[in-house]
Amino acid sequence: MYPEANKGYTYEDCKTTADWLLAQTYIRPTVGIVCGSGLGGLADMLKDQVAFNYKDIPNFPQSTVHGHAGRLVFGTLKGRPCVCMQGRFHLYEGYPIQKITLPMRIFKLLGVETVILTNAAGGLNQDFKVGDVMIIKDHLNIPGFTGNNPLTGPNDDRFGVRFPCMSDAYDRELQQLAMDVGQELGYGDFLREGVYCVLGGPSFETIAESRMLHKLGADAVGMSTGPEVIVARHCGMRVFALSLITNQAVMDYDSEEKANHEEVLQTGKERAAQLERLVTTMVTRMEHNNYA
Numbered sequence: 001m002y003p004e005a006n007k008g009y010t011y012e013d014c015k016t017t018a019d020w021l022l023a024q025t026y027i028r029p030t031v032g033i034v035c036g037s038g039l040g041g042l043a044d045m046l047k048d049q050v051a052f053n054y055k056d057i058p059n060f061p062q063s064t065v066h067g068h069a070g071r072l073v074f075g076t077l078k079g080r081p082c083v084c085m086q087g088r089f090h091l092y093e094g095y096p097i098q099k100i101t102l103p104m105r106i107f108k109l110l111g112v113e114t115v116i117l118t119n120a121a122g123g124l125n126q127d128f129k130v131g132d133v134m135i136i137k138d139h140l141n142i143p144g145f146t147g148n149n150p151l152t153g154p155n156d157d158r159f160g161v162r163f164p165c166m167s168d169a170y171d172r173e174l175q176q177l178a179m180d181v182g183q184e185l186g187y188g189d190f191l192r193e194g195v196y197c198v199l200g201g202p203s204f205e206t207i208a209e210s211r212m213l214h215k216l217g218a219d220a221v222g223m224s225t226g227p228e229v230i231v232a233r234h235c236g237m238r239v240f241a242l243s244l245i246t247n248q249a250v251m252d253y254d255s256e257e258k259a260n261h262e263e264v265l266q267t268g269k270e271r272a273a274q275l276e277r278l279v280t281t282m283v284t285r286m287e288h289n290n291y292a
């Protein structure tokens with residue numbers, strides 16, 4: 001009924017991977033974290049680490065992008081059991097969309113209840129500056145507009161319903177928590193909120209494309225996160241996501257700026273410490289407030 005290309009991993013495939021991981025570590029994570037480009041330092045915050053190279057995990061794809069180490073790290077953040085992807089997968093690496101989102105289903109089967117995703121993104125909102133941290137309140141999933149949605153293909157009800165709602169994709173309590181924590185830590189000057197737009201990449205946007213995306217309501221543009229959020233929500237996990245604005249999308253024909261991956265990684269390095277503190281504090285508070 002469905003073309004072979006749209007066949008994702010089965011429930012049993014996902015279970016094989018999750019059971020393999022559960023057999024290798026006593027840590028039972030309730031929080032899953034995904035590190036964006038240049039933001040892998042988040043994983044180093046975990047204590048009592050048990051780490052796996054992606055190449056050693058059954059069914060797992062490999063990281064091919066500089067700034068994505070390709071390690072799955074289990075550990076604790078202030079006592080709370082977590083699992084952290086130090087490196088994610090992207091459509092432009094050539095993986096089918098079901099493969100880049102597979103880790104979300106593995107998270108679910110490991111017992112994860114809340115997913116925190118980070119990414120590097122280009123700023124479209126003219127009020128944003130490089131180094132700003134944008135709490136994602138919604139997304140535009142452009143690959144989905146052309147039928148490239150990670151839930152395409154047979155639906156397995158053990159994961160979730162055929163037609164999942166996405167108007168509540170980004171958990172509002174967790175957005176508020178991030179705002180509160182950010183203000184307390186003195187990050188108010190660079191903390192923003194907005195709409196993230198996913199494109200397939202790997203080419204950065206033309207000036208006309210950036211202008212169009214801005215007109216469509218996007219505040220930042222990137223190459224990930226949206227598909228992962230769809231799969232995480234499909235299987236009932238709470239989602240919080242943020243973008244580090246690593247560069248300004250070029251919107252002006254007189255501009256001399258040129259988007260490049262080195263700048264993306266450099267901005268990640270410069271903001272890493274604050275981002276790590278924000279996420280760590282949020283995870284601690286989630287526990288106190290019985291989030292998750």
Ligand SMILES: O=P(O)(O)O[C@@H]1C[C@H](O)[C@@H](CO)O1
Nearest residue numbers: 036037119120223224261264
């Ligand atoms: O994994 P993320 O979304 O953080 O990575 C972004 C998009 C591209 O992979 C890369 C471009 O510099 O950064």
Ligand SMILES: Nc1nc2[nH]cnc2c(=O)[nH]1
Nearest residue numbers: 120121122221222223264
């Ligand atoms: N598509 C896209 N992805 C990014 N990741 C980091 N910066 C950018 C950008 O400007 N555009």
